[in-house]
Amino acid sequence: MARKKKIDKEMGFRLKKARTDQKLTYEELAEKSGVSSRYIKEIENHGNVPSIEKLRQLIQALHISADPFFYPDAPADNLDYKRLLVYLSQCTEEQITTILAIVEAYLRTYKHPKE
Numbered sequence: 001m002a003r004k005k006k007i008d009k010e011m012g013f014r015l016k017k018a019r020t021d022q023k024l025t026y027e028e029l030a031e032k033s034g035v036s037s038r039y040i041k042e043i044e045n046h047g048n049v050p051s052i053e054k055l056r057q058l059i060q061a062l063h064i065s066a067d068p069f070f071y072p073d074a075p076a077d078n079l080d081y082k083r084l085l086v087y088l089s090q091c092t093e094e095q096i097t098t099i100l101a102i103v104e105a106y107l108r109t110y111k112h113p114k115e
Helices: 009-021 026-032 038-048 054-063 077-089 093-109
Strands: none
Touching: 009 054, 009 077, 026 038, 026 054, 038 054
16 A cells, blocks of 8 residues: 655745745755655655654755744734743753743733733
């Protein structure tokens, strides 16, 4: 029984945008990442979903964040969101645990305004 290919056009679009923003050819990215240029084309143009390892290689070679691939709905363009990420990156594990508890408690009690 043949395995059905997983398709994710958005992932391919993100990778293509990062590659073209850096003015890299398929071959140049292949050389930097260790992923074949043919495979990169399949991801970008046909939406083929790479293995986690191949995706890691591409993300590292492009020097981009993995967040949009795993959290596509995160508000990455929001300045406050970016500031919060910077602050969190400076926290200790204990501080992060405390902040997480505060956020979870807030979300449990937050009442959405009626639309």
